[in-house]
Amino acid sequence: MLAALIIVFREVIEAGLIVGIVLAATKGVPHRGRWVAYGVVAGLLGACLVAAFAGQIANLFSGSGQEVFNASILALAVVMLTWHNVWMAGHGREMARQLRGVGAAVSAGEQSLMALAVVVGVAVLREGSEVVLFLYGIASQGGTTGMGMLSGGALGLAAGAALSALMYFGLVAIPPGKLFSVTSGLITLLAAGMASQAVLFLQNAGYVNVLMRNLWDTSWILPDGGEGVRALIGKMLHTLVGYSAAPDGAQLLAYLATVLAIVGLMRWERSRRRSGHAVPKPA
């Protein structure tokens, strides 16, 4: 039962932290709850599909289908996170000034919400499919251990959701003027971590074979996987900011390139808006 609790907790935390960041980043945007809910529901449906067809997916791409699939949906999430941040760079200040009633801003905001709903869906799909496969394996064994494991899973779900909620409330306690810069920063690092993870999957699929030497190894201080509290902290940092205990050159390159690309695009959008059509200052 404890094992089930820990496994489900770990997966829920990984998706939950991402949902928490998305919710904090869209504080004050109309209809955000609905879009996040779409993302969660689509992610859960997708998770069941992916779990059901795990064998078929794995057999694609000469047996590397799973890795290619993971890399693709991570790349999709990186694009969506980038889109959101660039949009926020253009509109964040107006929204902070309570100008969100402007029709154009609201419809563009809805597009940005759609992008983030995709991110939520991808996160729920990835972690959810693992939970589904794990719990299905237990349920098929049946008996009293099965029941104990399932209740362990339920407790893990509750604990993971509670910790994610804690992070959300911690974030939204940040004063509104600073919240957007904090969440933009978090989303940038989240995207960079996902890009680095996508490269890792392409390496494991055999498509990326360069710069594979580990640059350093801090797993003795903070491992990014395995068992124990330190490993859990490392794993959470892995999800949030892409922490890797022993990154190789290709992973680090993907990380830095994503940070530079997002920061660069945000600056470009900000200066474009400033020089192009000046936003009237509210009285």
Place this chain on the structure above:
Amino acid sequence: MLTSSIMRWSRMALLPASLLIVAAGCGNDGGGIPVTLKNHRFTPAVIHVKANQPSLITLTNDDDAAEEFDSSSLKVEKVVPSHDTGNVRLRPLAPGKYPFMGEYHAETAQGVVIAE
């Protein structure tokens, strides 16, 4: 509303997917080191590979439950469904020991890769 957004999502999902299908042609195959999972234990549980060159483990899951081959030191997370076989590709490894586990049954499913 919902269906149209799902349509839009799936269209967005197609772009990276189609890019990767182009890359699919250069995939590589071939026999690896056979490892079997039965009663949530790996056989062999100690796997020897040559250091500094890539290697391949062909993991057959003979259990009724799916398993995730998981190792942070090998940088691998790979789900192998029940009664199925999966390729676990290992990067070139510096000489040393690299523990791995079956994440879903970690009490018993433990093993180590030794690169030498």
